[in-house]
Amino acid sequence: MPRLATLAAFAFALLASSAALAAERTVTLAVKNMYCAACPHTVKASLEAVPGVAKAVVSYKDKTAIVTYDDARTDVKALTAATANAGYPSAPRS
Numbered sequence: 001m002p003r004l005a006t007l008a009a010f011a012f013a014l015l016a017s018s019a020a021l022a023a024e025r026t027v028t029l030a031v032k033n034m035y036c037a038a039c040p041h042t043v044k045a046s047l048e049a050v051p052g053v054a055k056a057v058v059s060y061k062d063k064t065a066i067v068t069y070d071d072a073r074t075d076v077k078a079l080t081a082a083t084a085n086a087g088y089p090s091a092p093r094s
Contacts, residue, residue: 022072029065029090046086
């Protein structure tokens with residue numbers, strides 16, 4: 001029984017530490033194929049559908065999407081895949 005309790009405590013500590021390592025990140029994506037004022041709505045919806053995305057602000061004028069996300073739940077690859085699947089290829093802006 002003490003071994004089981006020790007194992008449970010270790011597992012809990014491991015999960016807690018991985019959650020502590022998670023961070024909120026922000027990335028600016030350069031978005032292609034936005035040719036009308038309605039396009040940003042589609043891009044925003046595609047990004048907000050990705051689990052872990054907290055906020056997406058899309059600019060038609062700048063052809064960008066500023067995305068705030070939880071890096072423990074998603075990554076830039078998933079964000080760019082979401083926009084590409086919606087017909088708007090994107091890449092991190094340098």
